[in-house]
Amino acid sequence: LSIEKQFEGFRAHLEDSNSLRDRIRAVAVEMESVTRILYSNLLLVHQSLPISEVLEKAARQIEVLKGHYGRLAEILLECPGQYYRYHGDWRSETQTAVSLLAFLHWLETGNLLKHEEAEKKLGLGVSEFGLDIEDYLIGICFMSNELPRYVVNQVTAGDYDSPRKVLKFLTDLHAAFRMLNLRNDFLRKKFDGMKYDLRRVEEVFYDVKIRGLAPVDTAEEHSMQT
Amino acid sequence: LSIEKQFEGFRAHLEDSNSLRDRIRAVAVEMESVTRILYSNLLLVHQSLPISEVLEKAARQIEVLKGHYGRLAEILLECPGQYYRYHGDWRSETQTAVSLLAFLHWLETGNLLKHEEAEKKLGLGVSEFGLDIEDYLIGICFMSNELPRYVVNQVTAGDYDSPRKVLKFLTDLHAAFRMLNLRNDFLRKKFDGMKYDLRRVEEVFYDVKIRGLAPVDTAEEHSMQT
Amino acid sequence: LSIEKQFEGFRAHLEDSNSLRDRIRAVAVEMESVTRILYSNLLLVHQSLPISEVLEKAARQIEVLKGHYGRLAEILLECPGQYYRYHGDWRSETQTAVSLLAFLHWLETGNLLKHEEAEKKLGLGVSEFGLDIEDYLIGICFMSNELPRYVVNQVTAGDYDSPRKVLKFLTDLHAAFRMLNLRNDFLRKKFDGMKYDLRRVEEVFYDVKIRGLAPVDTAEEHSMQT
Amino acid sequence: LSIEKQFEGFRAHLEDSNSLRDRIRAVAVEMESVTRILYSNLLLVHQSLPISEVLEKAARQIEVLKGHYGRLAEILLECPGQYYRYHGDWRSETQTAVSLLAFLHWLETGNLLKHEEAEKKLGLGVSEFGLDIEDYLIGICFMSNELPRYVVNQVTAGDYDSPRKVLKFLTDLHAAFRMLNLRNDFLRKKFDGMKYDLRRVEEVFYDVKIRGLAPVDTAEEHSMQT
Amino acid sequence: LSIEKQFEGFRAHLEDSNSLRDRIRAVAVEMESVTRILYSNLLLVHQSLPISEVLEKAARQIEVLKGHYGRLAEILLECPGQYYRYHGDWRSETQTAVSLLAFLHWLETGNLLKHEEAEKKLGLGVSEFGLDIEDYLIGICFMSNELPRYVVNQVTAGDYDSPRKVLKFLTDLHAAFRMLNLRNDFLRKKFDGMKYDLRRVEEVFYDVKIRGLAPVDTAEEHSMQT
Amino acid sequence: LSIEKQFEGFRAHLEDSNSLRDRIRAVAVEMESVTRILYSNLLLVHQSLPISEVLEKAARQIEVLKGHYGRLAEILLECPGQYYRYHGDWRSETQTAVSLLAFLHWLETGNLLKHEEAEKKLGLGVSEFGLDIEDYLIGICFMSNELPRYVVNQVTAGDYDSPRKVLKFLTDLHAAFRMLNLRNDFLRKKFDGMKYDLRRVEEVFYDVKIRGLAPVDTAEEHSMQT
Amino acid sequence: GSSKKPRTLMVDSAMQDGFAKYAEYLNELNDKRERIVKASRDVTINSKKVIFQVHRISRGNKEEVLATAENDLANVTKQYMSKLVKELQGTDFWKLRRAYTFGVQEYVEAATLCNFCKTGTLLNLSEINASLLPLSDPSMEPLQINVLDYILGIADLTGELMRLAIGRISDGEVEYAKKICSFVRDIYRELTLLVPIMEDNADMKKKMETMLQSVVKIENACYSVHVRGSEYIPLLGTNDPDFSLFGAADFEP
Amino acid sequence: GSSKKPRTLMVDSAMQDGFAKYAEYLNELNDKRERIVKASRDVTINSKKVIFQVHRISRGNKEEVLATAENDLANVTKQYMSKLVKELQGTDFWKLRRAYTFGVQEYVEAATLCNFCKTGTLLNLSEINASLLPLSDPSMEPLQINVLDYILGIADLTGELMRLAIGRISDGEVEYAKKICSFVRDIYRELTLLVPIMEDNADMKKKMETMLQSVVKIENACYSVHVRGSEYIPLLGTNDPDFSLFGAADFEP
Ligand SMILES: [Mn+2]
Ligand SMILES: [Mn+2]
Structure with missing residues (x-):
């Protein structure tokens, strides 16, 4: 009898944990869908849509995304201490989200989106459910991959000052990453790729400079905003 | 400057998490070593060493094992909420430990070691660090694998009542497991194997019965202890 | 007996379906061969053969291809409702065919070949056997893969206006694709690849623009036709 | 007894065929070693060593290689009709050899090394033991894989005319291959890869052309030879 | 031009060899189908169908199989010296065929089917096209794999003498194989597996012997034949 | 130049070591062949050949084997300190040899062949070239794998006392092995397998015991010798 | 100084129209597929439960256990297979097969297992298909397991x-x-x-x-x-x- | 009723003696291997850090960065390679190679990288081996990287x-x-x-x-x-x- 009772408990436990994972995955699917739309909005920046408009469109999606993180946080509250049991189910979505938020933030302020800022934007960090640091760093690497394309299209559209600004930003970012002692893992591989982004931006800067298209140096002392 | 500072923090974080995993793995290696000794002690039961002696020898190792779980718990306190991040590093050791404890418990009491009892023996369940239920169930399946051998050796040594007792226990255990709706995973596979243990014990019971070696039925109403 | 009889029926059914499939595959092999020739003809565009000549050569092959679709349609009439059972056997040929037709159409008109137009060119859409929309869209993605190469070779041959035109077309196409809600499947993967085509064409446009090779901007306001 | 006798016959048979294979493999190992030296000589072409020197160094190794094929032919005379039984043992060496000979030949003459020419250089084609046509074709594909690297290094060394020449050669070669009706096999896979070589060479040609580095166009109307 | 001509030759060559291979494969597919029917007939032996009936059913299929080998031989006459080029296309079918014929032969006579006998049954050995010795040996190994199952089912059906007979046969066969000097190849691996068949049959013999089920020992001193 | 020169030196070094290795491998191949014959001889014990005859046949092969070890020792004298560089080339042969010698020794004396005894039988231990203890232990594990089969066949042949003797030996051996602190390596895996041998022998002992076939218990107090 | 001219201003509206149509088609198809996948997953999970239930058979409880299993199976049919049946018709059977095949396979497994335990025979495909007929709208081509x-x-x-x-x-x-x-x-x-x-x-x-x-x-x-x-036959003398x-x-x- | 006779009572003591010896041998070997694996892992981690340090080179800071890297490398040699050197001798070089090869490879990588940045040449094996000599006890056969x-x-x-x-x-x-x-x-x-x-x-x-x-x-x-x-050469006229x-x-x- 006593054994039976215990196993009845186990039966309930197993079914609960299966349904929990199903619910988490359902949220992750929706996150994935929002980040796609967000990315779609962001892409317009390559077609020279004014940044203010891009930011505005994005703002709405970020709210939706935040909502999803809220739902995820609620689900995780039901199983305290099991964050990392399910972490793999929303990891890659979070990395993409960070990359998009960081790009938007850079467009807006010219600065790197910090870890706490990213957490705040996603509504994380209040409970035990925070933004994993490796996920944050990978997201930043993904963001760097978008910059060469941005610079090429900006120059084509006649903005000859952007290469300098992007180059400055990317050089600093690269230098900061070099401080880390990375293991031979996914993050290291992504960071290795950043070198090529840097080089491409330099080439564009060189192209603009050598033709005398870049604005005079005094411009540097003014604002970073477009 | 601000970026640099942030990355210095990341650098420290990455190094900490690497060293944490190293320490966890070091504990797991020692757990593995103790469970081997424990198993070694337990094996003497097949050579008809009095159960009291077996239990006594085992008791010392269980203390050591408990100590390791204590150390593990301390390490995990440093990273609250990350239990499942490192769970894979000591899983299989825990399953083996459960199987040994459950066998010893059965030898001593004739009953199934319950989940809470197992937690208690390992010094778990106080903090957030408990005994995962699937690990417990897999450990119980491992224990069942030892029973056919035990019964064969007991009969060889002249104990003709043990097949009945083991058969009763295993039949109940098997019935309890059948209550669970298992997915097609490792646990299901292990449970499938239990059928063969049951069948082998039945065969021995049959051998003993048909030859009139089994004690008269009145024995059933008495104690399960050897 | 009952088992035997039922399986005898299955055997007859499966053998029929196999012989049907063999006939379908024979047609698909010939389709594959025609699309190879068609592709071969089309490749000459990279070697700056006049477009009119390319179109003329292609027209003959398209007729042959249409004939094959006619034969396929006849075979499929024998198994109404099972169109999709055999679909995999000519899918990839159809996707290639669409990509070639769409490229030719773009060369001729500067417009995207629409789904109905593609159906018409292949003689489909009359019976139940139409052009699957996913196949059509995958074919369009394949076509996009050819554009970077086209643009590079056109510039090499001295046509400095083509990057602008291709970029316009590809940007619109990419934007149109983004309206679709894609699942995580082959089409999605192919669409994700379109990003790289776009990026490459942007680079080429950048190259001609920064060197002042692109025709003056007034051209942009006029026609898209070659 | 009768079984034993039969197996004695098998024993003799297996030992003969094993020793034959051992001898063939010993020759293949030496072939592999020569082709490595040849490859290593050929690598100097990327470091702008004068072609005449490269050819001279290579000539000696080719003689050695020819010697090995001679020994192989002698061994195969012992087992008429079993050429294809052992073919796999020297296939990949032969393909590599063809690729190296073809590259050297192209450097020297600007032409494709023909099948008979390859046979002659390797001393084959006299007896039943000829150069398998698929091996020849695969070797030619391997050779094509080297060309993008060659062209890149030539341009870096200041030879701005080489992209045009290589592109012409590769375009013709690719067109010739397209005439073949290839199965879905290794050769087809290798040929499909040739497309990427072609594309890369086109890109390099584009790079020099758009920057005005390619020699004046009048050259194009004259001979293609080095 | 010259390249084109050469490749036209290649095209013809490849098409010829492709069509030859297609015809060979078509025969191999039919062989596979007959061996399956044969296998399915043979399976009835495990359900205690009288051996005479099993043999009778099989005889018809063997005739069909022989016909296929005849067709194969005719095709191979067209490409003398290339037997081993295509050998891989019917190898595994031949090995299966040998294993089935050998099992049937053993059921009928209690003896090992010899190599020449196998050739004769398949209609081989007249022309250059014989039964490869390794294929024969691998087929015999496959046959050995069926014996443990056969013996188990015979005992279940009450035939307590079969373990002794099978054990005698398998012991002799194993001893004969041990005379061969096998390489580290497929055949060696298969032969290594025979050890487990032998062991299993020994266990079954042990089971009937220890329970006094095996026929009286006097039989052993007489003939081993059925 | 310096690079070339250094690598030239490496090349000489590696070629020397390769030719040494070739000679070692040639010896190892012959060792392998002798151990096969030895194993073949030993297998007759399963067919109840008198032990004295088995031992006699084996003695001759052991002499041959010893000769090979002598040749190996001579070769190794040429590379002092590098014994373990080439160790892998004769390891598995040595392990097999030990297992055979140990089985023979057990048949003859009922005792375990000790490490020094094994060294002596193989003519090792004089120079730096001794019998690696891990190889010795692995060989002993291999020997254990043969015992279940031996016991089954002995019982079949009517020797009902062997299970007791083998079980005693194997129990002691297993207990002795448990004294070792094994790493997670090949030896450990092999030792873990010994458990199954023990279990099988226990089962056979159970079979004879429960049927009253085992000789009376007084025998146990007397000698272990055959 | 920026002289940007947004590239998107001149959208190709014919293209957009076409894609609006494709988008609608894909949305409908994907939604349907999603519903079928969910229904199929429900069929799988609950058929597995039926199978587990059958394995709870012991010597004494056969009728009782099988009755429960059959009842559970009937529920699977009524509750979950019916959803599949409602979604699928005509060319869907093959086009969307991958979305439901695992559910249907598991259902066949459960149904034939129950039937074998009860009758000792193999439940035929035509019998299963017949049992699905009442679930479907008579105006539609009914789902037939292939x-x-x-x-x-x-x-x-x-x-x-x-x-x-x-x-x-x-x-x-x-x-x-x-x-x-x-x-x-x-x-x-x-x-x-x-x-x-x-x-x-x-x-x-x-x-x-x-x-x-x-x-x-x-x-x-x-x-x-x-x-x-x-x-023991000789031992027992029977x-x-x-x-x-x-x-x-x-x-x- | 139980009539047990523990099977272990008559232990084979000769066997036990032999195994006591083997156990001692294995314990020593395993302990040594464990120490070497740890030392090797330390060498790996710290050599990797040296390599990361070298990659922090920029145009302006070359001397400074390299000086730090060389210093770090010297520390790896002194602190961690020295442990390896102390543990290994004679037949160990090959017997235990698998336990230390990754560390040594990474060390070679770091040392040759530093050297290339400084001198533009390949640091030879004999030079590395010479630099290890002072680390070893003169009475022992010194570790030489193979x-x-x-x-x-x-x-x-x-x-x-x-x-x-x-x-x-x-x-x-x-x-x-x-x-x-x-x-x-x-x-x-x-x-x-x-x-x-x-x-x-x-x-x-x-x-x-x-x-x-x-x-x-x-x-x-x-x-x-x-x-x-x-x-831009023509463009710039240089x-x-x-x-x-x-x-x-x-x-x-
Ligand atoms: Mn199932
Ligand atoms: Mn590295």
Whole structure:
């Protein structure tokens, strides 16, 4: 009898944990869908849509995304201490989200989106459910991959000052990453790729400079905003 | 400057998490070593060493094992909420430990070691660090694998009542497991194997019965202890 | 007996379906061969053969291809409702065919070949056997893969206006694709690849623009036709 | 007894065929070693060593290689009709050899090394033991894989005319291959890869052309030879 | 031009060899189908169908199989010296065929089917096209794999003498194989597996012997034949 | 130049070591062949050949084997300190040899062949070239794998006392092995397998015991010798 | 200084129109597929539960356990298969097969297992299909499980029958186990001939290997009990080995 | 009622004696191996840090960064390699190679990388081995890194040189990158001939493929900067392309 009772408990436990994972995955699917739309909005920046408009469109999606993180946080509250049991189910979505938020933030302020800022934007960090640091760093690497394309299209559209600004930003970012002692893992591989982004931006800067298209140096002392 | 500072923090974080995993793995290696000794002690039961002696020898190792779980718990306190991040590093050791404890418990009491009892023996369940239920169930399946051998050796040594007792226990255990709706995973596979243990014990019971070696039925109403 | 009889029926059914499939595959092999020739003809565009000549050569092959679709349609009439059972056997040929037709159409008109137009060119859409929309869209993605190469070779041959035109077309196409809600499947993967085509064409446009090779901007306001 | 006798016959048979294979493999190992030296000589072409020197160094190794094929032919005379039984043992060496000979030949003459020419250089084609046509074709594909690297290094060394020449050669070669009706096999896979070589060479040609580095166009109307 | 001509030759060559291979494969597919029917007939032996009936059913299929080998031989006459080029296309079918014929032969006579006998049954050995010795040996190994199952089912059906007979046969066969000097190849691996068949049959013999089920020992001193 | 020169030196070094290795491998191949014959001889014990005859046949092969070890020792004298560089080339042969010698020794004396005894039988231990203890232990594990089969066949042949003797030996051996602190390596895996041998022998002992076939218990107090 | 001219201003509206149509098509298709996948997953999970329920059979509780299983199965049919049936029609059967095949296979497995336990025979495809007819709207072409899914389900059935056979022997029901053995052998032999002519048969080939292992496991179990029983026929002086001595039924009053 | 006779009572004491000896041998060997694995892991981790330090090179800080790297490397030698040296002697070099090979390879990689940055040449095996001599007890046979580990380390070095080259081009140091390119090509060509005669060369074969990719990456980077630079030689009216226009050095005062 006593054994039976215990196993009845186990039966309930197993079914609960299966349904929990199903619910988490359902949220992750929706996150994935929002980040796609967000990315779609962001892409317009390559077609020279004014940044203010891009930011505005994005703002709405970020709210939706935040909502999803809220739902995820609620689900995780039901199983305290099991964050990392399910972490793999929303990891890659979070990395993409960070990359998009960081790009938007850079467009807006010219600065790197910090870890706490990213957490705040996603509504994380209040409970035990925070933004994993490796996920944050990978997201930043993904963001760097978008910059060469941005610079090429900006120059084509006649903005000859952007290469300098992007180059400055990317050089600093690269230098900061070099401080880390990375293991031979996914993050290291992504960071290795950043070198090529840097080089491409330099080439564009060189192209603009050598033709005398870049604005005079005094411009540097003014604002970073477009 | 601000970026640099942030990355210095990341650098420290990455190094900490690497060293944490190293320490966890070091504990797991020692757990593995103790469970081997424990198993070694337990094996003497097949050579008809009095159960009291077996239990006594085992008791010392269980203390050591408990100590390791204590150390593990301390390490995990440093990273609250990350239990499942490192769970894979000591899983299989825990399953083996459960199987040994459950066998010893059965030898001593004739009953199934319950989940809470197992937690208690390992010094778990106080903090957030408990005994995962699937690990417990897999450990119980491992224990069942030892029973056919035990019964064969007991009969060889002249104990003709043990097949009945083991058969009763295993039949109940098997019935309890059948209550669970298992997915097609490792646990299901292990449970499938239990059928063969049951069948082998039945065969021995049959051998003993048909030859009139089994004690008269009145024995059933008495104690399960050897 | 009952088992035997039922399986005898299955055997007859499966053998029929196999012989049907063999006939379908024979047609698909010939389709594959025609699309190879068609592709071969089309490749000459990279070697700056006049477009009119390319179109003329292609027209003959398209007729042959249409004939094959006619034969396929006849075979499929024998198994109404099972169109999709055999679909995999000519899918990839159809996707290639669409990509070639769409490229030719773009060369001729500067417009995207629409789904109905593609159906018409292949003689489909009359019976139940139409052009699957996913196949059509995958074919369009394949076509996009050819554009970077086209643009590079056109510039090499001295046509400095083509990057602008291709970029316009590809940007619109990419934007149109983004309206679709894609699942995580082959089409999605192919669409994700379109990003790289776009990026490459942007680079080429950048190259001609920064060197002042692109025709003056007034051209942009006029026609898209070659 | 009768079984034993039969197996004695098998024993003799297996030992003969094993020793034959051992001898063939010993020759293949030496072939592999020569082709490595040849490859290593050929690598100097990327470091702008004068072609005449490269050819001279290579000539000696080719003689050695020819010697090995001679020994192989002698061994195969012992087992008429079993050429294809052992073919796999020297296939990949032969393909590599063809690729190296073809590259050297192209450097020297600007032409494709023909099948008979390859046979002659390797001393084959006299007896039943000829150069398998698929091996020849695969070797030619391997050779094509080297060309993008060659062209890149030539341009870096200041030879701005080489992209045009290589592109012409590769375009013709690719067109010739397209005439073949290839199965879905290794050769087809290798040929499909040739497309990427072609594309890369086109890109390099584009790079020099758009920057005005390619020699004046009048050259194009004259001979293609080095 | 010259390249084109050469490749036209290649095209013809490849098409010829492709069509030859297609015809060979078509025969191999039919062989596979007959061996399956044969296998399915043979399976009835495990359900205690009288051996005479099993043999009778099989005889018809063997005739069909022989016909296929005849067709194969005719095709191979067209490409003398290339037997081993295509050998891989019917190898595994031949090995299966040998294993089935050998099992049937053993059921009928209690003896090992010899190599020449196998050739004769398949209609081989007249022309250059014989039964490869390794294929024969691998087929015999496959046959050995069926014996443990056969013996188990015979005992279940009450035939307590079969373990002794099978054990005698398998012991002799194993001893004969041990005379061969096998390489580290497929055949060696298969032969290594025979050890487990032998062991299993020994266990079954042990089971009937220890329970006094095996026929009286006097039989052993007489003939081993059925 | 310096690079070339250094690598030239490496090349000489590696070629020397390769030719040494070739000679070692040639010896190892012959060792392998002798151990096969030895194993073949030993297998007759399963067919109840008198032990004295088995031992006699084996003695001759052991002499041959010893000769090979002598040749190996001579070769190794040429590379002092590098014994373990080439160790892998004769390891598995040595392990097999030990297992055979140990089985023979057990048949003859009922005792375990000790490490020094094994060294002596193989003519090792004089120079730096001794019998690696891990190889010795692995060989002993291999020997254990043969015992279940031996016991089954002995019982079949009517020797009902062997299970007791083998079980005693194997129990002691297993207990002795448990004294070792094994790493997670090949030896450990092999030792873990010994458990199954023990279990099988226990089962056979159970079979004879429960049927009253085992000789009376007084025998146990007397000698272990055959 | 920026002289940007947004590239998107001149959108190709014909293109947009076409894609609006494609988007609608894909949305509908994807939604439908999503609904089918969910229904199929429900069918799978609940059919598995039916199978687990069948395995709860013991000597004494057969009717009761089977009644529950059949009831559960009827619920699966009514609640979940009906959803599938409602979504699918016409060309969907093949177009969306991948979205529902696993559910249907598991359903076939559960239905044929229940039926075997009850009647000892193989539930035919036509019988299953007939039982699905009432679920569908009479105006639509009704869902009919195809031969491939049925065969794939039957292949898995043999694994469950193996588990059942081992359990039955444990309970002393040797004749039952022998019946399973012969049934599974028949299925294996018939499928041997069908597998090579099935389309996409890579999965099925793997299942055949597992099936052969199941057959051998059952045969070994039957062998083992037979040999053991044969020993005691003389011992007991009867021709009918008392298999009831096996199993739990015996030692508890 | 139990009539047990413990099977272990009559232990085979000769057997136990032998095994006590074997146990002692294995314990010592395992402990030593464990110490070596730990030391090797320390060497690996810290050599990797040296390599990361080298990659922190920029145009302005070369001496400083390299000085730190060399200092760190000297610490690795003194603190961690010395432990390895102390544990290993004689037959251990080959017997326990697997326990320390990864550490030694990484150490070779770090040492040769530092040396290349400083001198532009390949640090020879004999030079590394000479530098290890002072670490060992003069009475013992000193640890000498073997040819295989050296070559495996050099193979990885080329990957780091690729990273370095891309970085140098970014900083406008094109000549430096070209030097790396030619250096890596030489190594690749030499190794082409050595790989087939190396023992256990499966790893090395994989490394050769990666190495070729590294060579091509460097060549493409050099090509790219060359083509770009060539365009502006006429533009600028000089024969020396001003590569200093590349990189961060230029736009910050
Ligand atoms: Mn199932
Ligand atoms: Mn590295």
